[in-house]
Amino acid sequence: MAGIRMVGFDADDTLWRSEDYFRAAQDEFEQIVGRYVDIDDVADRLYAIEKANIALFGYGVKGMALSMVEAAVTITDARISASDVHRIVGLAKTLLQHPVELLPGIRDAVEAVAGAFEIVLITKGDLFHQEQKVRDCGLADLFRRIEIVSEKDVSTYRRLLEEFDCPAEAFAMVGNSLRSDIAPVLTLGGWGVHVPYHLTWAHETEAEVAADAPRLRVVASADALPEALRSIHEAAAGA
Amino acid sequence: MAGIRMVGFDADDTLWRSEDYFRAAQDEFEQIVGRYVDIDDVADRLYAIEKANIALFGYGVKGMALSMVEAAVTITDARISASDVHRIVGLAKTLLQHPVELLPGIRDAVEAVAGAFEIVLITKGDLFHQEQKVRDCGLADLFRRIEIVSEKDVSTYRRLLEEFDCPAEAFAMVGNSLRSDIAPVLTLGGWGVHVPYHLTWAHETEAEVAADAPRLRVVASADALPEALRSIHEAAAGA
Numbered sequence: 001m002a003g004i005r006m007v008g009f010d011a012d013d014t015l016w017r018s019e020d021y022f023r024a025a026q027d028e029f030e031q032i033v034g035r036y037v038d039i040d041d042v043a044d045r046l047y048a049i050e051k052a053n054i055a056l057f058g059y060g061v062k063g064m065a066l067s068m069v070e071a072a073v074t075i076t077d078a079r080i081s082a083s084d085v086h087r088i089v090g091l092a093k094t095l096l097q098h099p100v101e102l103l104p105g106i107r108d109a110v111e112a113v114a115g116a117f118e119i120v121l122i123t124k125g126d127l128f129h130q131e132q133k134v135r136d137c138g139l140a141d142l143f144r145r146i147e148i149v150s151e152k153d154v155s156t157y158r159r160l161l162e163e164f165d166c167p168a169e170a171f172a173m174v175g176n177s178l179r180s181d182i183a184p185v186l187t188l189g190g191w192g193v194h195v196p197y198h199l200t201w202a203h204e205t206e207a208e209v210a211a212d213a214p215r216l217r218v219v220a221s222a223d224a225l226p227e228a229l230r231s232i233h234e235a236a237a238g239a
Numbered sequence: 240m241a242g243i244r245m246v247g248f249d250a251d252d253t254l255w256r257s258e259d260y261f262r263a264a265q266d267e268f269e270q271i272v273g274r275y276v277d278i279d280d281v282a283d284r285l286y287a288i289e290k291a292n293i294a295l296f297g298y299g300v301k302g303m304a305l306s307m308v309e310a311a312v313t314i315t316d317a318r319i320s321a322s323d324v325h326r327i328v329g330l331a332k333t334l335l336q337h338p339v340e341l342l343p344g345i346r347d348a349v350e351a352v353a354g355a356f357e358i359v360l361i362t363k364g365d366l367f368h369q370e371q372k373v374r375d376c377g378l379a380d381l382f383r384r385i386e387i388v389s390e391k392d393v394s395t396y397r398r399l400l401e402e403f404d405c406p407a408e409a410f411a412m413v414g415n416s417l418r419s420d421i422a423p424v425l426t427l428g429g430w431g432v433h434v435p436y437h438l439t440w441a442h443e444t445e446a447e448v449a450a451d452a453p454r455l456r457v458v459a460s461a462d463a464l465p466e467a468l469r470s471i472h473e474a475a476a477g478a
Contacts, residue, residue, distance in 0.1 A: 058367030062301035078321040086312040127366040128297030150367045
């Protein structure tokens with residue numbers, strides 16, 4: 001085998017901060033709704049509605065905001081005021097306007113990896129918002145392809161690898177989500193580098209990947225990425 | 240010149256019905272809000288808010304729904320009830336679940352054009368919703384590429400034509416929107432076939448294209464498309 005030929009990077013919470021802002025919005029949502037009801041499962045009830053709406057709304061800020069509006073009405077038994085609903089729409093606007101904040105060490109790590117392999121960016125969510133962040137992140141020129149997809153599952157990665165003309169065995173994906181970045185690529189016979197983030201949306205933890213799965217490396221931070229990929233490259237070359 | 244090599248098709252209101260459903264949602268919105276205020280410029284005030292939000296939300300149903308929620312709060316001076324806000328979110332869900340309805344004659348027209356030229360689909364809006372419609376429309380296999388973009392302007396078409404490796408002079412775009420389908424392609428030196436739809440969102444009419452612009456054809460319905468493209472092909476070959 002020729003080793004690794006191409007490395008894919010996830011974006012949200014891998015290249016730049018994202019879940020922190022979603023979590024802050026959710027905290028504000030809980031405060032707004034908390035003025036109407038005294039219950040401790042607001043977060044669970046919001047997540048249940050978000051999850052039920054994914055099939056219609058997909059991922060991203062706008063879908064989250066519509067689910068929040070719906071959850072606010074339901075949770076308060078339709079007592080929430082119009083002004084508070086307006087504040088919830090405002091949470092979405094704040095999220096969409098947040099400047100891109102790269103994670104520590106990521107610029108050096110991506111540049112080092114780009115020096116050794118072809119790299120591509122594979123991110124899911126809202127096309128408009130993701131394009132904005134890609135444009136603003138200052139790393140876009142390093143990537144050979146930038147793919148914004150609506151779902152990151154086995155069939156998406158299969159299609160992309162065909163388009164890239166890259167066999168799965170020669171592809172490694174770097175990301176913070178076991179569900180979206182690691183599990184489907186391992187299933188296809190590719191390699192994964194899991195970089196856990198300190199916050200993970202419940203949805204993205206719903207995956208079963210053994211910590212000792214073959215072709216998986218786990219690193220604690222961006223500066224360990226180049227070495228992890230070198231080691232994967234050698235293992236793939238020897239396979 | 241070798242004539243036309245590639246034909247691009249718009250999707251919403253060119254291949255399938257879309258604006259009718261948006262308009263129905265807007266009518267419902269006006270009825271909901273009309274129970275709180277007696278004014279006749281609800282549609283204008285909604286459009287003003289939608290337009291101001293495009294830079295943040297982009298196009299599509301979810302952004303429209305968030306703008307509607309915001310407009311409902313503003314227009315009613317925050318008097319709108321939570322239940323009515325919930326109904327507005329419901330309008331978005333109805334729109335997103337609407338089955339794809341091809342326009343009369345479009346299947347035959349697209350098949351005929353695909354027999355003569357390479358065809359591509361270029362549509363803007365929400366990635367998730369557009370992918371759903373493309374999957375359900377039954378025409379996807381005819382297109383060599385399907386491009387869902389966040390904006391259809393000169394720079395988008397320039398990038399796509401580079402990716403397609405097709406000079407603008409050999410490209411014709413078919414669509415209902417002068418602003419998004421015709422004007423930018425003509426600007427680049429390409430050809431346009433305008434198929435006006437009986438309803439057009441105010442935003443899409445904001446373009447200046449002379450009715451007698453060179454390299455533009457206007458047809459009344461899908462069945463005139465193959466002939467219009469043949470005539471463009473001959474004109475391009477003779478240019």
